[in-house]
Amino acid sequence: MAETAVIAKKEKAPIQFGKKERKLITDPLNDSNPITVQVLGICSALAVTTGMKNAFVMSIAVVFVCVFSNILTSVLRNSIPKQVRMIVQLVIIATLVTIVELTLKAVSFESYKALSVFIGLIITNCIIMGRLEAFASGNRPWESALDGLGNGIGYGIILLIVAFFREFFGKGTIFDVKIIGATSEYFINTSESWLFGWYENNNLMVLFPAAMFVIGIVIWVHRSWNPKLVDVS
Amino acid sequence: MELVNVFIKAAFIENLALAYFLGMCSYLAVSKTVKTAFGLGLAVIFVLGITMPINWVINVFLLGENGIFGMDLTFLRLILFIAVIASMVQLVEMVIEKFSPALYNSLGIFLPLITVNCAILGGSLFMVAGEYSFGESVAFGLGGGFGWFLAIIAIAAIREKIRYSDVPPALRGLGMAFILTGLMGMAFMGLMGIDPNAF
Numbered sequence: 001m002a003e004t005a006v007i008a009k010k011e012k013a014p015i016q017f018g019k020k021e022r023k024l025i026t027d028p029l030n031d032s033n034p035i036t037v038q039v040l041g042i043c044s045a046l047a048v049t050t051g052m053k054n055a056f057v058m059s060i061a062v063v064f065v066c067v068f069s070n071i072l073t074s075v076l077r078n079s080i081p082k083q084v085r086m087i088v089q090l091v092i093i094a095t096l097v098t099i100v101e102l103t104l105k106a107v108s109f110e111s112y113k114a115l116s117v118f119i120g121l122i123i124t125n126c127i128i129m130g131r132l133e134a135f136a137s138g139n140r141p142w143e144s145a146l147d148g149l150g151n152g153i154g155y156g157i158i159l160l161i162v163a164f165f166r167e168f169f170g171k172g173t174i175f176d177v178k179i180i181g182a183t184s185e186y187f188i189n190t191s192e193s194w195l196f197g198w199y200e201n202n203n204l205m206v207l208f209p210a211a212m213f214v215i216g217i218v219i220w221v222h223r224s225w226n227p228k229l230v231d232v233s
Numbered sequence: 234m235e236l237v238n239v240f241i242k243a244a245f246i247e248n249l250a251l252a253y254f255l256g257m258c259s260y261l262a263v264s265k266t267v268k269t270a271f272g273l274g275l276a277v278i279f280v281l282g283i284t285m286p287i288n289w290v291i292n293v294f295l296l297g298e299n300g301i302f303g304m305d306l307t308f309l310r311l312i313l314f315i316a317v318i319a320s321m322v323q324l325v326e327m328v329i330e331k332f333s334p335a336l337y338n339s340l341g342i343f344l345p346l347i348t349v350n351c352a353i354l355g356g357s358l359f360m361v362a363g364e365y366s367f368g369e370s371v372a373f374g375l376g377g378g379f380g381w382f383l384a385i386i387a388i389a390a391i392r393e394k395i396r397y398s399d400v401p402p403a404l405r406g407l408g409m410a411f412i413l414t415g416l417m418g419m420a421f422m423g424l425m426g427i428d429p430n431a432f
Contacts, residue, residue, distance in 0.1 A: 043254065129348075213412055222403075
């Protein structure tokens with residue numbers, strides 16, 4: 001008589017929103033922030049942050065693509081053969097980015113024109129590919145969705161901070177609301193104000209190298225505030 | 234002579250890493266030692282030099298209106314370019330794994346991330362916008378790769394030396410690399426005014 005092996009039934013962990021899941025969202029905001037700690041997603045952080053509106057639209061797009069590509073990859077993770085893994089992931093990301101691009105084109109054509117090339121370059125955004133490889137290929141859909149959400153929001157926060165400094169000191173506006181400048185359209189008119197008459201916009205902030213400096217200083221502040229991160233890379 | 238102009242323009246005047254800041258993720262993460270930077274730079278030259286001509290062929294013969302399908306299929310450009318780049322990177326990964334396992338291990342996750350390196354896709358899109366011929370696209374690919382290679386070697390060398398300097402603890406490492414790259418970018422902006430046809 002053949003011995004029947006006793007196969008222990010693996011208990012499926014329940015879907016819940018407990019402490020571990022909350023950590024998946026809050027960790028990328030602080031301890032493992034994609035831009036300042038994991039060094040991912042830098043290219044678009046440099047190019048898109050010339051204005052806060054563009055940065056905001058870009059971060060929403062990245063959150064969307066990150067969450068849904070994580071979910072899709074996690075659902076398919078056991079059926080993708082190892083050799084074509086990267087190409088399947090790229091097709092998933094490319095499809096989602098096309099959806100985002102067409103939605104943006106329909107909802108807000110002005111933003112679409114402002115962001116033109118960079119919506120397409122979300123495909124090459126290291127955050128999305130990096131999270132797919134590091135997390136979603138080995139975890140369940142619910143956790144992967146939360147991880148994507150956390151990373152997207154962490155990316156968005158840094159983007160908005162950098163865009164704020166670059167836009168305010170480079171052009172004198174915040175979200176296209178004119179705050180300080182040389183003509184009478186601005187809230188504080190430097191050619192007539194006695195307190196701010198000396199102020200001129202810093203044109204370096206609009207160029208690419210300034211984004212590098214601003215992000216460098218953001219990293220400095222972030223690591224001074226969170227001493228666990230010193231010397232992490 | 235035209236090819237040399239394109240090469241010099243791609244390598245120095247419109248450097249992919251320092252003038253357009255493409256490919257920053259791998260650039261900043263792998264540039265801690267000159268050795269790994271050297272390996273990654275060579276891989277990028279190789280991938281750019283091979284994918285540029287292939288993408289040129291695809292762009293002209295498959296997607297254009299004079300191509301074999303006779304229709305304007307340029308909306309497929311991004312997906313096809315990415316597919317070609319992904320296959321070439323897979324090939325490079327297999328070659329490196331066989332010939333130098335140490336380099337393969339030290340590059341870690343950043344070797345497959347060359348696929349999503351903005352420099353490769355961005356370089357191909359520049360080639361399309363610049364409407365280069367076949368020879369020029371090869372020169373552009375090799376020049377772009379060479380420029381990226383120079384940039385990453387330069388910053389790796391600086392980072393190795395600056396490890397012994399008195400940098401504030403919170404700025405050490407990554408923060409310093411950002412500021413250094415910004416300074417190098419500003420320096421390269423000085424080259425932007427050179428007319429490449431002067432050579």
